[in-house]
Amino acid sequence: MKTSEVDILIVPGWQDSGPDHWQSRWERNLRTARRVIQQDWDNPDVETWGDRMAKFASGATQPVVVVAHSVGVAAVALAADKLKRNRVIGAFLVAPADLDHADFWPDTGGKRWPPEKGTRGFETMPERRLPFPSHVVVANNDLYCSYARAEHFAGKWGATLSDAGESGHINIESGHGPWPEGLLQFGQFLKKLG
Structure with a gap:
């Protein structure tokens, strides 16, 4: 498959992805990409976030491929059944x-996890197999998730890993505004889907 043959659902994590983040760049540059806009980026609620992702996916005109980052990855794994029912x-x-x-x-802009209002449903990482093919990309020096833990999750989710x-953390702070290597990996993942 090519990017033009799928609707790409951009799923940022906690606090959203800023305008220079690779997700924002993909949203601007890939014609079929749309960002899931959450009502409250700072206080995630698993049901609310999952319903919002499913609503965005249900409005797609083509098969949907999700592109998630950070806490957005957990959100996708936690809402996987809802997403599968909506063409993901x-x-x-x-x-x-x-x-x-x-x-x-690490401290994120003076904020720590969990936020003061809490994080309903985001207390633990999901470890069940995802109902669709998936690929996990992780650095070996990510301060938010060790490579060993990411490898564990990929195994549980039935995902491939790179x-x-x-x-x-593959974000602005780590120098990933443009992320051409990621776009190449995404293209390879799409080819495997069809």
Whole structure:
């Protein structure tokens, strides 16, 4: 498959992805890409986020491939059944944030996980097989999820895995505004879907 043959659902994580983040760039540059806009980026609720993703997917005109980052990866895994019912055929999961070890996450703009209002449903990482093909990309020096944990999750989810080297959390802070290597990997993932 090509990017023109799927609707690409961009799923940012906690606090959204800024305008220079690779997800925002993909949204602007890939004609079929749309971002899931959450009502509250700072206080995620698993049911609300899952319903919002499913609503966006249900409005698609083509098969849907999800592109998630950080806490967005957990959101996709937690809402996988809802997404499968709404034409999602695959998930490209980048730099998962390990909810089980959030105490070790670095400070994010003066904010710590969990937020003051809490994170309903985001207390632990899901570990069941995803109902669609998926691929996990993770760096071996990501402060939000160790490579070993990402490898564990990929195994549980039935996902393939690739090592992004010393790329941090694959975000603006780690120098990933443009992320051409990621776009190449995404293209390879799409080819495997069809």
